[in-house]
Amino acid sequence: ELKMQNDKSKFKKEFIGRLIxxxxxxxxxxxxxxxxxxxxxxxxxxxxxSTSVGANVVxxxxxxxxxxxxxxxxxxxKSANETLYWLILLRESSPKLxxxxxxxxxxxxxxxKILASSILTLKGKK
Numbered sequence: 001e002l003k004m005q006n007d008k009s010k011f012k013k014e015f016i017g018r019l020i021x022x023x024x025x026x027x028x029x030x031x032x033x034x035x036x037x038x039x040x041x042x043x044x045x046x047x048x049x050s051t052s053v054g055a056n057v058v059x060x061x062x063x064x065x066x067x068x069x070x071x072x073x074x075x076x077x078k079s080a081n082e083t084l085y086w087l088i089l090l091r092e093s094s095p096k097l098x099x100x101x102x103x104x105x106x107x108x109x110x111x112x113k114i115l116a117s118s119i120l121t122l123k124g125k126k
Contacts, residue, residue: 015114019054022107026050026083029104033097039090046086052079053111070122073115080112 030043053076060072087108091101 016054016058019057019111022104022111023051023054025104025107029097029100033090033094036094039094042086042089046083046090049079049082049086050108052076053083053115057115066122070119073119073122077112077115077119080108080115083108084112 026047030047033039033043056072056076056079060069060076063069063072084105087101087105091098091105094101
């Protein structure tokens, strides 16, 4: 029982670290991509949605109930899915940035899957 709790705690810390790293990678990417003025508004949306994922997961830690905790994870998943949308738009409209966008997309997709799995577990459906 204690080992399982320690494993969960370790996973949560590592996942939050991963979310922070992902947000930083998005911010660094947008700084490079800002040379193309046409995509500024999309880059702004990308930063907002991608940083919202980690913010909601961290905010969930202060939840007053399981229902509240679950709600923050659902918001994080919605933000992760929105992030995927902006990354697809950028990938399809910016051939020069395609490889870097592909890597960011893969990470966003994995984060979405982890969040979706966590939500199913929290709802007792897994």
